[in-house]
Amino acid sequence: MTPTTPHSRTDRAAIRTRGLTKRYTSHGAVVHAVDGLDLEVGQGELVAFLGPNGAGKTTTLRMLTTLIPPTAGSATVAGFDVVAEQRQVRRSIGYVGQGNGAGHQQLGRDELISQGRAYGLGRRRAHERADELIADLDLTAVARRKVSSLSGGQRRRLDIAMGLVHLPRILFLDEPSTGLDPQNRANLQGLVERLHAETGSTVVLTTHYLEEADALAERVVVIDRGRVIADDTASRLKGGLGDHVVLTFTDADAATQAAPRVATAGEDAELTQDGAVLRLLARGAHTEVPGLLVDLDRQRLAARSVEVTRPTLDDVFLQITGRSLREANEETPDGTDGPGTHETTKDGVAA
Numbered sequence: 001m002t003p004t005t006p007h008s009r010t011d012r013a014a015i016r017t018r019g020l021t022k023r024y025t026s027h028g029a030v031v032h033a034v035d036g037l038d039l040e041v042g043q044g045e046l047v048a049f050l051g052p053n054g055a056g057k058t059t060t061l062r063m064l065t066t067l068i069p070p071t072a073g074s075a076t077v078a079g080f081d082v083v084a085e086q087r088q089v090r091r092s093i094g095y096v097g098q099g100n101g102a103g104h105q106q107l108g109r110d111e112l113i114s115q116g117r118a119y120g121l122g123r124r125r126a127h128e129r130a131d132e133l134i135a136d137l138d139l140t141a142v143a144r145r146k147v148s149s150l151s152g153g154q155r156r157r158l159d160i161a162m163g164l165v166h167l168p169r170i171l172f173l174d175e176p177s178t179g180l181d182p183q184n185r186a187n188l189q190g191l192v193e194r195l196h197a198e199t200g201s202t203v204v205l206t207t208h209y210l211e212e213a214d215a216l217a218e219r220v221v222v223i224d225r226g227r228v229i230a231d232d233t234a235s236r237l238k239g240g241l242g243d244h245v246v247l248t249f250t251d252a253d254a255a256t257q258a259a260p261r262v263a264t265a266g267e268d269a270e271l272t273q274d275g276a277v278l279r280l281l282a283r284g285a286h287t288e289v290p291g292l293l294v295d296l297d298r299q300r301l302a303a304r305s306v307e308v309t310r311p312t313l314d315d316v317f318l319q320i321t322g323r324s325l326r327e328a329n330e331e332t333p334d335g336t337d338g339p340g341t342h343e344t345t346k347d348g349v350a351a
């Protein structure tokens, strides 16, 4: 894959925000779309913003990509201020928004060339760059078809190629896999991983798919109601919660005898017994289950069945917010687009 513009991996942050805020007024009510976001993303990181509908992910991305101005706070991207140095920010980034309007009559390759030209590449270079991307992103089948005739998955791959035309150092992808079937979603995730691994670019993507954040990102920034509520690797976020282990024995007596040994598995164990069934909740218990089973076997207390359930990012979200991400996705966001909606200026007056 073609490397992006070389950049040194210094400790300078690719993205830095301080109190980044976006407020809207909608039907007379103030909506805190983004509410004082403090964030630092290092160069070369692959970060997912995970949060339910209306959490403020898109609004954050739109501020970072200079599409909308913050109401308050500040942000730099590639070292440039998103308000005072918009042009430099735009030159350093690629942005793939949610669903670029369909209906283009251009061929895929021509669309890439036009994009290159729009970013200031000369004719020859724009053609070369289009061909590099077509080869790199397996777009050969797409290159000679009209954009309007492409499938959702093909269109998203072309969108990503469009975001990469000018070799950006930082790539923003807003819900890249929304609306794709599982197969295309998996393909797209593979593409993003490959792109990141081979070019070393910083990639920031938003998603409300738990599995996607879990599988893809090195770091997950969980956003809810415009605020960062958790920020770590997926495994550390989940590791803070307990594993559930359910052991079923032949009878209640066997379960009672096994209980003292079972209670030693994992950290901060909570054990309950329900007849022949023991339920354990303990951090890191999954790694101790094999040894536990061997010991119980030695004591002639072999369990008849064992079920281990590891926490998901949804459990993390539930623990912090008291509601599950899936439920939160079904909530109506507290603001709407459309008539009656205004941006709120710095002093809180509707613009």
Ligand SMILES: Nc1ncnc2c1ncn2[C@@H]1O[C@H](COP(=O)(O)OP(=O)(O)OP(=O)(O)O)[C@@H](O)[C@H]1O
Binding pocket: 024, 025, 026, 031, 032, 033, 034, 051, 052, 053, 054, 055, 056, 057, 058, 059, 060, 208, 333, 334, 335, 336, 337, 338, 341, 342
């Ligand atoms: N132009 C606008 N006017 C008024 N409110 C807005 C506007 N844009 C966004 N909002 C509100 O700001 C909040 C955050 O929206 P945003 O689109 O950033 O969320 P999101 O996390 O990207 O959600 P989704 O996953 O559904 O795209 C929501 O309550 C939304 O209704």
